[in-house]
Amino acid sequence: MPAPALPPLRAALVVIAHPDDESFGLGGVLGHLAAAGVRLRVLCFTRGEASTLGDDVDLAAVRPQELAAAADQLAVDRVWMLDYPDGSLASVPPAELEAIVADRLADADAVVVFEPSGVTGHPDHQAATRAAEQVAAARGLAVIEWGVAPGVAGALNAELGTTFAGLEGDDLAVDRAVQWRAIRCHRSQSQTNAVLHRRLALQGGYDRIRVRTEPTTAKGSVHA
Secondary structure (H helix, E strand, O other), X not given: XXXXXXXXXXXXXXXXXXXXXXXXXXXXXXXXXXHOOOEEEEEXXXXXXXXXXXXXXXXXXXXXXXHHHHHHHOOEEEEEEEEEOOOOHHHXXXXXXXXXXXXXXXXXXXXXXXXXXXXXXXHHHHHHHHHHHHHHHHHOOEEEEEEEOHHHHHHHHHHHOOOOEEEOOEEEEOOHHHHHHHHHHOHHHHOOOHHHHHHHHHHOOEEEEEEEOOOOOHHHEEEO
16 A cells, blocks of 8 residues: 655654553554654653553553663654653643643654544543644644554454544554564553554554644544
8 A cells, every 4th residue: 555645854752641652552653763764752741650550560660661661672862751640631731731842842843643532532642642733733843643543443442342533544554573672661561451462463564644734633533
């Protein structure tokens, strides 16, 4: 199938809510960008301490270490991990989050995010994407949104009772080997994660993306 048209990029800021979003979700896309010579930096708003997986360890202490290891596998130049409470990002004033994104842009000519619905409807994902896309619109930067195809979303929701939204966009060929190396760094979250394993099996060697150059809303996603 034809490859989606990606703009020429030098550097990109990856804006996420939780450690592992960069690997479980965006890992294939980031691997593709890094292989194309794009310099990557990651801004993560929370430490992921509210996860229901890996509850036998101190997640607030362990997950930053996992993110740092995964970033090395994805050829990320720099990671910023902030201390906003996991699960409460939507209650932070949007202007505050936007100021943080703007401060970390440096020479980035694109932001990489989850699609606006948050992929599974997670409010933290939605807040992180909204802040990044507002800043990108104000600066005239490209936005690369990641999601899952409607067919994949429908299968996951039917099989596992999940709340994935399908994204209308293009399919990008990705290297799952790179992504899996990053995923395995998140030991507290990946070892018993049936949804992750099934999603990647359904996606095969392609990730669904949408490239934007204007402000967006969640209406481009199709709930399956």
